[in-house]
Amino acid sequence: MNIAVCIKRVPDTGTRIRIAETGDGVETDGVKYVMGPYDEFAVEAALQLAEAAEGGEVALLAYGPPATQEALRSGLAMGAHRAVLLAGEPTMDGWATARTLAAELSGWEADLVLFGVKAVDSDQQQVGPMVAELLGRPCATAVSSMDVSEGVATCRRVVEGGREVVEMTLPAAATITKGQYEPRYASLRGIMAAKRKPLEQKAAKEAAVELVVEALEYPPPRPPGRILGEGPAAAAELVRLLREEDKAI
C-alpha cells in the first residue's frame, strides 16, 4: 500500500507570535518551525498502516520554503521512506495550496493521501478535503483512528456525543486528528538513516492566489479580574454574574 502524507511547516506551538509591521503577516525572525502537530499524527497513522500492511511506501509531500526540508527530515527520521518538497511560498489561500498539492499528487500512485486535520498556523481545515475533491477521491475528516483491509479504509471519527465509523474504498483521502495516534520519537538511528533517504526538491507549480489576508490583530487584552467579596456572601453575586453577564451557566 502506498501512502502519501502532506505536511506543513508551521511555527512551534510554544512560539510567541508577533504581528509584522506590515500588519498582514507575522514576524518570522527568531521563530522556530516544526512539522505541524496534526501532521505528525498523520505521519504516525501512515507508518502504522504501512506496518500493518507489511509493506508499501510512506511518502511525504510538503509545499513551503526550502527550510521545510527540516520538517520533512524529521518525518523521514520517524520512518517515512521518501519526501518531496515543492519549493514555494504558500499563502493563507487554502484553495491555492490545495491546487498546488493536487497538481503534484495527480502524478502519484497513492492508495491513501493523509493530512493533519488542520495546520496550527492558519487553522482553516480546508486543504485536505479540497485536495481530495480535486483528485476525485472520497475523504474522511477528523479521523481519530483507521485501518485498511481489502481496498476499504475504515475510519473512526469522534463526533459530538459519540463515535462514527465510516468506510471508503481506496483510493481515498483522510485528515487525521489527535486520537489513537501518538507520534513516535524519531530514533537516533532513524535520524542517521533519514540523511540517506531520498528528499527531492523541485519548484512548486503555484496556483494563483485568490484570497489574501488584509489585517491581523491581537486579541483584545483580557479585562482585569474583579474581587466580588469574600466567603459565602459573595457566592450569590458570583452566580448572578455568571448567569446574567457571562451567560456561562
Place this chain on the structure above:
Amino acid sequence: MTARFEGIDFYDVDALLSEEERMVRDTVRSWVEDRVLPVIGKAYVDRRFPKELIPEIGELGMLGANLPEEYGCAGLGNVAYGLIMQELERGDSGIRSFASVQGALVMYPIHAFGSEEQRAEWLPKLAAGEKIGCFGLTEPDYGSNPAGMITTARRRDGGWVLNGAKMWITNGSMADVAVVWAQTGQAGDARGIRGFVVPTNAPGFSARDQKGKLSLLASDTSELVLEDVELPDSALMPGSSGLRSPLMCLTQARYGIAWGAVGAAMACFHEAARYAGERVMFDGPIAGKQIQQVRIADMLTSITQGQLLCLRLGRLKDESKMTPQQVSLAKRANVDMACNVAREARRLLGANGILAEYSAMRHMANLESVYTYEGTHDIHSLVLGQAVTGLAAF
C-alpha cells in the same frame, strides 16, 4: 500549559549545530520532558533508578550512540552524542550516569579492546538496553590512584581467576555484565592492569547496594565482590594493555560528563528564571530585584561559557584531535560551574528550593557526586597543572 523547555542559547549556538545534531537533541529533549521529568522526583525520593525507562533509552538509540551501526549503535558524531548527555542530565545526573557508564565505560572498551566475539556477543544487546553493564575500576583503598589496585587476575588451567573488591560501581547491582579491571602482574605495575568481561552470574561474583547515599539517589551505586571468579581465557579483553586502557574509557565518559553538567545547569537556570518571574515578594516579582538579576546573569554567563567549551571539544573529538587534558579542563570547569548554578538556583527558590517538587536541590546534591567521580575536581587540577608546568604533583 507551561512552555516546553527550549534550552538556553544566548549565543545562538544552535546555528553551529548541524540539522541532524539539532534533531538528535530535540528528540532526546522531548523524551526527557515526557518520560523522565514526570517520574524523576519521586524515583529520587524513593531512592530508585527508574529501570522502566531502559527499554526506551535503548530503542531510541541513546546507548553508545557514537559507536558504529554494525553493532546496533546509532553511529552518531561526538557533538550529537554530547547533546544526548546534556539532555539526559537535564533530567537527572542518575539517568545520564546510567547512559555514560553503559556507553562510554562498558560498550566503548568492549568495542576498543574486546575480541570480535566479545563485540558481537555484547554490543547489540547493550545498545538495545536488553543487557546492562557496569565498570569496576575503583576499589575501597584505591580511588584517585587506581594504579595501586589490589584486585588480581591469575592464570589457572588456561583461564583466569579474579579476586578482589570494587567500590562505588554505577549500575553494579542491576548489571548483567561487568567490565572489571584487575592486576595480572605485581601490585603497583600499571602495565599489568588488564580488562575482563565478566558475566555477573559467574560463581563468586556478587554485588551489594551502597546504602546511605545523599546524592545520586536515582542511580544504582554498588560494591562488587569477586571471590575466586573463574573465567575462560576469552573473558580477557585482548586489546587492553595497562592502566592506559581504563583511562581511555574515562576520557570518553568525562567527555560526556562535561556536556551533561551543562544540561543539569540549564535545568536549574530554567527553573530559577521562571520562578523568579512568578514569585512576588515586596510587591513585585523577585526577578525585578537586582540581587536576583545578578544571580541570573551569572548563571547565564557560565552556562554559555560551558556550552561553547563543550562544542569546541566535540569538534576536536570529531577531528580526532582532542587530548585527555582538554577533557580534564572541560569536566573540571563545567561540573564546578553546574554545582554553582544549582546551588544559586536553589537559593533563589527560597524554601521551595529544598523540595523534591523542584529540581534545583536534586541537581545540586547529584552534582556533588559528579564533582567527585571520573577523576575528582582536584585530580583534574593536577592534570592541568602538570600539563602546564611539566611537574607531576599527584
